[in-house]
Amino acid sequence: MKSEPHKVFEQLLNSKGLKVTKQRKDILDYLLKARKHVTPEDIYRDLNKKDANIGRATVFRTLHLLENAGFADKIQFADGRLAYEHKFARPHHDHMICVECSGVLEFSNATIEKIQDEISKKFLFKPLWHRHEIFGRCKKCNKMD
Amino acid sequence: MKSEPHKVFEQLLNSKGLKVTKQRKDILDYLLKARKHVTPEDIYRDLNKKDANIGRATVFRTLHLLENAGFADKIQFADGRLAYEHKFARPHHDHMICVECSGVLEFSNATIEKIQDEISKKFLFKPLWHRHEIFGRCKKCNKMD
DNA sequence: ATGATATTGAGAATCAGTCTCAATTATATA
């Protein structure tokens, strides 16, 4: 049986006249099962380990599709590498990113969000999305100094 | 006569056993005079228009140097392009970035900064720097829709 | 001025991401 996210994804594809392909399902699956942020290269490598072969281009194309549909979000590590996470049944949150181990902690704060909106309004700026990342050393990496 | 930032920069170089070269001074100068965020390519192009020829590698090397020393900050536009600004006599601030025209507005808010610190403390995360960018449409670009 | 050392620019190399295009696959409809 299909999981809810797969259903929702297929609805999106149908509504746009796009096709439900094995590759698209595999990539969504991979994101759903990942316990952490994954890079496009992770997806490419791991999916090719198994049966299917899947091109790099398809990985990027599908990630953009998911991102634009609001089903995935990306973050960027301190060295510039991009990584993705799915957004199904996950409320909005921002990240603390360890500069040593690239570990990611999540946080969210209603007051910050509210102030952001007020600031935007004051500048007549229409916010579409934001990125709030705190870079530093996580508990573990901080100990080792 | 030398501006204060140049003095401070040369002190840094001396303290690290690095040399004060024409290229490094030119790049700092360029950043100090720029009225907006500039890309490495801007710097490369404009400095080569004049007398000096300066390599791309040197532009990147010097920007990293300035960034690590805390004399420059970078932001990233919606399409991923990087741009730099100097930080001399400029208090900390964050950015609103227009997804249409790449225009940048600055904001800063003490309450947000305070909450960030509290959150970090709660997670035993040692914050080093942060990036808080709101992407959207500026007043001008919003009108045109 | 000299010598030790850091820095430089040119161009090769790398890397992530995009593009092109012929072959393949999904889907609507007969």
Added chain:
DNA sequence: TATATAATTGAGACTGATTCTCAATATCAT
């Protein structure tokens, strides 16, 4: 189910940004 149409695919060429390599050059302490 077979067929027609249009979207999708993977391979590999391409791009643009950044880094690397290295011989030539510039800085600086002496």
